[in-house]
Amino acid sequence: MNEPRYIVGIDLGTTNCVLSYIDTQEEHDLTATPINIFQVPQLVAPGEIGEKDLLPSFIYLPTDQEKQGGRLTMSWNPFGDRVVGTYAKSRGAEVPGRLVVSAKSWLCHTGVDRTAPILPTDAPEDVQKLSPIVATASYLRHLKAAWNQTVAKESKDRLEEQAIYLTIPASFDAVARELTVKAASSAGFDNITLLEEPQAAFYAWLHARRDSWKEEVGPGDLILVCDIGGGTTDFSLIRVTSEDGEFGLERVAVGDHILLGGDNMDLALAYSLSEGLKAKGTRLDYLQMQTLWHNARMAKEKLLADQEISEVPVVIPGRGSGLVGGTVRTALRKEQVESLMLEGFLPTCKSNERPQHHPRLGLQEMGLPYVSDTAITRHLARFLDIHSDKSDSSQGVPGPTAILFNGGVLKPRIIRRRILEIIAPWLRKKGSPELKELASPDLDLAVAQGASYYGLVCREGGLRIRGGIARSYYMGIEIARPAVPGLPPAIKALCVVPQGMEEGSSVSLPERTFGLVVGQPVEFRFLASTIRPDDSVGDLINDWDETIEPITTLQTSVEASGIEPGTVIPVQLEATVTEIGTLALSLVSKEKDLRFDLEFNVRG
Amino acid sequence: MKNSNLHRNILVSSLLCFGSLTGLAGAAVYFDPTLMNNWIGPAMLGAPPAIGLIFYLIARSWTKEMVPSQDVEKTVEPAEEKITTGPETAPPLDKSDAFNHQITKSPNHQIPHASEIAIVQTLGLLQREGRLIDFLQEDIEAYDDAQIGAAVREVHRGCKAALKEVFGLSPVLKAAEGSQVEIEEDFDPTRIKLIGNIRGNPPFKGTLRHCGWKFTEIHLPEWTAKEKTDVLAPAEVEIL
16 A cells, blocks of 8 residues: 555644644554644744644744854754744744744735745845745745654655645635645645645534534534634635435535734734723833733633633733833723623624725735724624525525634633624524534644544545535636726626536636737736636626626746747637646647646736 | 763774774785775775774764763652653754764863753743743842732743643642541652651551642753753843
């Protein structure tokens, strides 16, 4: 048997990475095999290597002085020039200009050149910046080297030789997926498969429930996966189907990319506390703000865990060696948490409410496209409103019937209950039964665990979530009409990939032929939608308002040996959803037997 | 495995091995002196001693490498309790391979003593996470209890988290303080200290006043620095 020994799931999170694995030689009955969490060796302080189940997704770029003396080296990083993990996170708080954070959010940010070294955005001149792809690859490289040193006894056990299942947000479009694969391949992983995080969380639940899951949900159930991470929020809908008496699972919808998570909530609390201190004449510097952020989070968790507590002291110790003398005291009150966190991020809202767009004024600093409405519940209302209607018509399910939570923010029961309470009237109005909460096996580690389990299902057989590609994709075609001054030329959207197209399948547009001029570069507008499931290949959409969004352009240079430059050759578009979950588009000339692969423009 | 013995064995065996190779090469040159006229002869004569020298140097740095890790094991031995995490406190040899080149370059540097490392690590950790040294070194007479209490909250939170990360702690006697306990005939006086009115020989009956503490495991991070250090927490200078 040539199959790799380990099945590995990697959760490449915005704030933490987790690697889980199944050792296929451990047990005969693989479904009973435990899913292990790899203890990642990493610098915890200069010259000290500790092992932790989370690898914080932070890269610290040290100064030359720090690199001397070998206190930042790991055996696979002999010069200590990029520190990844726990120490990077704590050291970076002291030297923010040298810290790379949120690389994953930059990876799906269409406004910047994602191959250019832009991180950290405000680095001093002497710092060699990293591109979002290189930063993402750095985390994977760290995991690879750490694994190869501690687990791999033989060369065939090396991490890059294993079956790797890498999770990505469901909201990642084709371009972000492609870039993730590129980052993985530059880290030496050629054998990876992508899996959407909410699906991974659901697989973890399936694994934890084993055979008893059918007692909790059945055909007709629609499960909402609500994943609130440190920096992003991700929704998906999974339907339980029944074909010839067999249960099936289908992912029917994914949400948009929402840059909003637990970190925002804690930061909001910290700012509120620091405003209170400022009013009393105490100003905090940025390092004390870091401590306050951290301590406010813990105070919040305490308050949320116990309804009896009305106030939790928050302390920021003095900065110098005079600890007691410099200590600043304040307290987080229950009302503050309720008003800021619950009303600010999880406000009660109606099912037809939409996130509010505040127009942004003036020039903006180059940065991540954070959402302007922090109300997660309004984003959820929009998501459900758009997608539930769809299921209404096809399956007779007016709304979700069960919910699976994921993400560390949702640990306090009161927050999960709050979300359930807000959704309840939406469902009552539609006459749906109450939401059933499915218990997550582990809100922090489920995504990584689920990815390993998915790998096991792929290898050994078992129930897989179907659903195919989450978006429909379009090419922008300019409409030939007289130019009107002041109006941009109108664009029609030609559907080239329908939503739900399965991995490993291809479609082409036989009835539409494009003329390519040999020797000239070609560029197409490329658009996508998560909310037009009924479009099929070849549909030309005139009026699409906000249902379709431009994501980037597609390019290729048409060079063919033996053909005179300037010749026009007829080509047809062919689209393939690859087995690993990426999208490949090419222009094919059957008569000349030529193929031009189209590449995503990731240069912003 | 005694370190000096190993050292000597490596030296003797490498001398023997490479001496005989040199002898063989010499004999070859004796029988066919033309070998000396091209590169083969000198190479045959020169290579074994040269390889031997390199091998010896590498072996020496290897055995040096092992000194600190052995001592770590020794310092925790007297503490009776089985250390479940031996490999973490004593880094396996292959992990340090990457540093060999540094050691051969400067063989005279001072190697930090294992007990010193453990102190630097533990105190450094308690300071880093819980500001313990700052707290103990500060003159707290001038402050009121509320101010001290607020600071202690932070020290307590940090030190507790640090302790939890590095040591597994459990009481020596798992009974409620104040309850009656029986002291067996063969009790271990290092684990149980008798106080009060001790008469005759055990078994005794007594009241548990303090349940004691022991560690069940030690998870000190692997220490990679090669130079001696006396720094528990570096001075901090902010560049504005």
